[in-house]
Amino acid sequence: MKAIATLKLALFGAAFAAGLASAPALADSAKVAVAANFTEPVKEIAAAFKAKTGHEVVLSFGASGQFYTQITQDAPFEVFLSADSARPKKLAEEGLGVKDSVFTYAVGKLVLWSKSPGVVKGEETLKQASIAKVSICNPAAAPYGAAAVETMQALKLYDDLKPKLVEGANITQAYQFVQTGNAEIGFVALSQVIGDKDGSRWMVPQNLYKPITQDAVLLKKGEANAAAKAFLDFLKGPESRAIIEKFGYEVTTPKAS
Structure with a gap:
């Protein structure tokens, strides 16, 4: 009987380990502040990201300037998808964003x-x-x-x-x-x-206004969050880029600045 019990325990342990191996590794969540113009594309991207990685993305939408102010006032966001390039760059310079994490994810029209x-x-x-x-x-x-x-x-x-x-x-x-x-x-x-x-x-012809270069930045609060970093990596990938183009944005080759 003792041998049977030991065998059952071993089999349970093996099944449990197999279950862990097949599950997404360390599924987590990330809090992302998103410029309102990017609402629909990022919803699709977040769903695809969750399906692929198991990570959850908690999205908040609003004006880029308001988000910048909130971030400087200790808002809990871990990633910021702005509608401009100036604010993410400034956050990195001010130590609220991770240096060299800034990149252009879309150019708006x-x-x-x-x-x-x-x-x-x-x-x-x-x-x-x-x-x-x-x-x-x-x-x-x-x-x-x-x-x-x-x-x-x-x-x-x-x-x-x-x-x-x-x-x-x-x-x-x-x-x-x-x-x-x-x-x-x-x-x-x-x-x-x-x-x-x-x-x-x-x-509106592009020569009538400055290019709307939309940049992303990993915020300091997300520096140790694997889900936050994985989401930004996913945002640079072909699946995300196809969604972004579908909604009428231009995409550029991601390059840290």
Whole structure:
């Protein structure tokens, strides 16, 4: 009987060890702050990442400027996907981000959009007296808002349009203002409307605004977190890059800066 019990225990131990070997190694979670324009792509990327590694990614969305402030005030984020390149670089310089972890994960594109067909026909749309409200996001906190202001200034229309501007806290809110009819048109991210078949849009020419280079950084709070580091590695890989391109972003060869 004792021999049988010993055999059962050995078999259980072997099965347990085999189970551990087949499970994702040390599955963990990482807290990631994400610029609002990248909401839908990162949801897909996080799901693919979990399926491949077992690691969970806890996503928070908002304006890049607001996240930067929160991180400097000891917010618990471990990874930051910004809508610009300046803030991740600054966090690394300030010791809140891991040196040499900064890289460009996407280059965004600005569009002028209406939920109604035939409304947006190009830059001339901005000159129409019938347009009462134009939605943008906060240019101080959100790079897409800054790009919208640059565009209007380049077209020499900013002073005329300023009284018509409806400002959202982030790009999601700017989109919602148009979607709900609180503004007839708005400057939004291409990724937000790339699947829209009913509305109308104008791809703002790149020469009217500075490139929206979106950088990621591993924050100091995530330096010892295997899931945080693995997520950034996954973000550089072909599966993530295909998702990013699908949503209308450009991708560059990842290169630490």
